[in-house]
Amino acid sequence: MGKVLGDVLGFAAAVAVSPLPIIAIILILATPRGRLNGVLFTVGWILGLSALGAVMLGIASPAGASAHHQPATWVGALKLALGLFLALFGARQWHRRPKDPSQARLPKWMGAIDRLTPARILALGLALAALNAKNAPLTIAAGASIGSAGLPVGQQIASLAIFVLIATLGLLAPLGVFLLGGERARTTLGSWKDWAAQHNAAVMAVLFFVLGLKLLGDGISVLAS
Structure with a gap:
């Protein structure tokens, strides 16, 4: 289990420092129902990560993800x-990042956060975790x-739970500061939001490129073994 945790902690950390969800929860906390909506957004995030991870585990186990204690070929290809x-x-x-960080623009949907109902806040957290092109691959x-x-099975569930916990620290930090x-x-949260907005593209570009190279190496190693 220790080796598995070593493999997934990097992915969890990359999800945790993803700037957009951090900006989103800071904006949510600034709304009139910030306390409730912040908790709901975090719950949705946790449910999204857990559901996507559980689906992957459900696919991997019966499909023979581990053959003779070695990852199966399809895992290497994935x-x-x-x-x-x-x-x-x-x-x-990296190529599309703003040359001047102060010129960075937030997604348009963030402008409507203060008008979202609690149910939609919950759904937003779930979607940013499970359907976002930046977090889902990780x-x-x-x-x-x-x-x-x-x-x-018990150790798989525990490993996934640890992944989800680490991946949620980026939201728990501003939520804790607010509460x-x-x-x-x-x-404090305003300064965090400004920094995350300005450096979102650069941070994610570096993380994705480094983790992408790691996964390429892992995949080649599995396919070559």
Whole structure:
């Protein structure tokens, strides 16, 4: 189990520092129902990551993700494909990043966050975790790594739970600051939001490119063994 956790912690950390969800929860916390909506958004995020990871584990186990204690060929092919996607996506993000960080623009949907109902806030958290093109490949890769290790079901679930917990730290930090920080929380969260908005493209480009190269190496290693 220790080796599996070593493989997936990098993916979890990359999901945790994804700037867009962090910006989203900071904007949500600034709404009139910020306390409730912030918790709902985080719950939706956790459900999204857990559901996508569980689906991957459900596919991996009966499909023979681990053959003779070695990852099956299809796992290597999946990692190779995900690695290529992430490396190319990272290179594209770097090329398209604003030359002047102060000129960075947030997605238009963020302007409507203060008008979303609690149910839609929950759905937004779920979608950003499970359907977002930036986070879903990392969760799929983590699920494949866990499923291909030949662990007992209990250890697979525990590994996925640890992945989800680490991947949620990026939301738990601003939520904790908001709930415990008093009046200074707004200033602190505002500075976090501004930094994340300005450096979103560059941060994700570097993370995706590095993790993409790692997955490419993992996939080649599995296919060559």
